[in-house]
Amino acid sequence: MKITREQVDYVALLGRLELEPEEKEKYMGQLDDILKYMDMLAEVPTDDVEPMAGPVELYTPLREDEVKPSLPVQEALANAPDRDGTSFRVPKVIE
Amino acid sequence: MANLYEMTATELGRVLAGKKASSVEITDAFLKRIEAMEEKVHSYVTVTPELALDMAGEADRRLARGEGGPLTGIPMAVKDNMCIKGQRTTCGSKILHNFVPPYDAQVVSRIREEGMVILGSANMDEFAMGSSTETSHWGTTRNPWNLDMIPGGSSGGSAAAVAAGEAAVSLGSDTGGSIRLPAAFCGVTGIKPTYGAVSRYGLVAYASSLDQIGPISRDVPDLALILNMICGHDPKDSTSVPRAHEDFTAFLDKPISGMTLGLPKEFFNKLASPDVERVVAETRSVFEGLGVNFVELSLPHLDYGIAAYYIIAPSEASSNLARYDGVKYGHRAAKFSSMIDMYCRTRAEGFGPEVKRRIMLGTYALSSGYYDAYYLKAAKVRTLITRDFKRAFEACDAIFCPTAPSPAFRIGEKIDDPIQMYLTDVCTIPVNMAGLPGMAFPAGFSADGLPIGLQLIAPHFEEARLIQLAAAFQRETDHHLKRPPL
Numbered sequence A: 001m002k003i004t005r006e007q008v009d010y011v012a013l014l015g016r017l018e019l020e021p022e023e024k025e026k027y028m029g030q031l032d033d034i035l036k037y038m039d040m041l042a043e044v045p046t047d048d049v050e051p052m053a054g055p056v057e058l059y060t061p062l063r064e065d066e067v068k069p070s071l072p073v074q075e076a077l078a079n080a081p082d083r084d085g086t087s088f089r090v091p092k093v094i095e
Numbered sequence B: 001m002a003n004l005y006e007m008t009a010t011e012l013g014r015v016l017a018g019k020k021a022s023s024v025e026i027t028d029a030f031l032k033r034i035e036a037m038e039e040k041v042h043s044y045v046t047v048t049p050e051l052a053l054d055m056a057g058e059a060d061r062r063l064a065r066g067e068g069g070p071l072t073g074i075p076m077a078v079k080d081n082m083c084i085k086g087q088r089t090t091c092g093s094k095i096l097h098n099f100v101p102p103y104d105a106q107v108v109s110r111i112r113e114e115g116m117v118i119l120g121s122a123n124m125d126e127f128a129m130g131s132s133t134e135t136s137h138w139g140t141t142r143n144p145w146n147l148d149m150i151p152g153g154s155s156g157g158s159a160a161a162v163a164a165g166e167a168a169v170s171l172g173s174d175t176g177g178s179i180r181l182p183a184a185f186c187g188v189t190g191i192k193p194t195y196g197a198v199s200r201y202g203l204v205a206y207a208s209s210l211d212q213i214g215p216i217s218r219d220v221p222d223l224a225l226i227l228n229m230i231c232g233h234d235p236k237d238s239t240s241v242p243r244a245h246e247d248f249t250a251f252l253d254k255p256i257s258g259m260t261l262g263l264p265k266e267f268f269n270k271l272a273s274p275d276v277e278r279v280v281a282e283t284r285s286v287f288e289g290l291g292v293n294f295v296e297l298s299l300p301h302l303d304y305g306i307a308a309y310y311i312i313a314p315s316e317a318s319s320n321l322a323r324y325d326g327v328k329y330g331h332r333a334a335k336f337s338s339m340i341d342m343y344c345r346t347r348a349e350g351f352g353p354e355v356k357r358r359i360m361l362g363t364y365a366l367s368s369g370y371y372d373a374y375y376l377k378a379a380k381v382r383t384l385i386t387r388d389f390k391r392a393f394e395a396c397d398a399i400f401c402p403t404a405p406s407p408a409f410r411i412g413e414k415i416d417d418p419i420q421m422y423l424t425d426v427c428t429i430p431v432n433m434a435g436l437p438g439m440a441f442p443a444g445f446s447a448d449g450l451p452i453g454l455q456l457i458a459p460h461f462e463e464a465r466l467i468q469l470a471a472a473f474q475r476e477t478d479h480h481l482k483r484p485p486l
Helices: A005-014 A021-043 A073-077 B009-017 B023-041 B049-064 B106-114 B156-163 B180-186 B220-230 B274-289 B302-323 B339-350 B353-366 B372-392 B418-423 B429-434 B463-476
Strands: B044-047 B075-079 B117-122 B169-173 B189-192 B213-217 B260-264 B293-297 B398-402 B438-445 B451-457
Touching: A005 A021, A005 B353, A021 B302, A021 B353, A021 B372, A021 B418, B009 B023, B009 B220, B023 B044, B023 B049, B023 B075, B023 B117, B044 B156, B049 B117, B075 B106, B075 B156, B106 B220, B117 B156, B156 B169, B156 B180, B156 B213, B169 B220, B180 B189, B180 B438, B180 B451, B189 B220, B189 B463, B213 B220, B220 B463, B274 B293, B274 B398, B274 B438, B274 B451, B274 B463, B302 B353, B302 B372, B302 B418, B302 B429, B353 B372, B372 B429, B398 B463, B438 B463, B451 B463
Parallel strands: B075 B117, B075 B169, B260 B293, B260 B398
Antiparallel strands: B044 B117, B169 B213, B189 B213, B189 B438, B398 B451, B438 B451
């Protein structure tokens, strides 16, 4: 196996996913199969190949620092599951 | 006059110009067709009759003043991952089941400026992750040609809607084949433009270095009109390329004699269906009859495309989907004990199995100790795939190949076998990896009556060449004129 139950637990926590025990079993097997399939990449020589992040040459578009209209606060908050005045309301973060 | 809902956008434009019907009448015909078809096909997540009739009324007023463009008043569908201000946009997911965007995607702004009519949001695989539209939270779309079959994905609703006469044209998005595959499986025409040709502003992100919006239509002239409308630079998308585009309709009637099409052997040794082989041979002889030359060539790293894609796309997705945290929009779990617990439960309840699988895969590939072996390796292989195409285009004007190894498969056939599902995209994924334009067009039918679409691939920003080639093919053939027996 390329992937252990502990790794599944760890990755699920990193990905912020609460998985049921049977989901973990299923994903462990499926991720293992998928990662075995990925092994074929090891046979490609890539020592002097540059990695590619995207298909276009990225550049940093510059513009004047002008204030432009942006989304009004109430519209930006309109989809929030919980809000208070001009804020998103969340569970207590600092104990 | 034929049924309004069976006409192309170009034909409907003539109906409007000749004052034979108004946009409201045309829109009404499509809304009635949707009502009759949805139980069978289920192309839409949300149908928006009020918005549609408002837009149609406005279009009629513009046309009466002698204003508007070639697409003003024409009804269309928009994939459910493009934000429409004030209309629910869910990305096929429970986690966005109640999300009402406070702004328009750039393509939706272009639709409004042109005066097209939005009929609703088309069904899709959840977060565009899938090849069959089966992973949608809202249930699967069915292939209009055979309701037991999948329509392809992830833009299955966009393709099925056009095939079933539930929209004249539509927009889809394509990260690994999500426009071309459903277009091929549903017997319609679709193009994924060059990466950077169309703004992604307001497109719900899946894998940002691969995602691209494009049109689906019944024929190539309609495709050219929509491309004219949506292509162009947008300062709000920093990967959108500042470049003026051609008038794509100027290429519809150009001869193709003397052009060369490349046949990469790695694509053709994957064919899993004698029907596809036959249709490839028939299509080749049509092109030869039009004076096109063929040259065999090789894309040596093509076979690594799937493996590299299913590292890169889930890696980008695991990062992009971190925003669904139950704070800013969408679903939030009802019970939780802490902030982290709130995130974990919200996401467990809101995401479906395929999205969770890809978040797990991407998180693993980017996690400490595995980054070099997976993400970095895949990014290097991506460079090699891109180089292969560059070399291939030294010998040909465009590449000709299948869109998929076989026609549409049965609903349920591959849903529990991720690798088999992923392999459906073997012919389309390399095009996204290199950021190239690719088109799927109807080229024939299988023995049991399923459409088979083939693919043309061009160098960066040579969409016009694909338009030219496929328009010439459609003048000689009638596959694109066939309608499903609904």
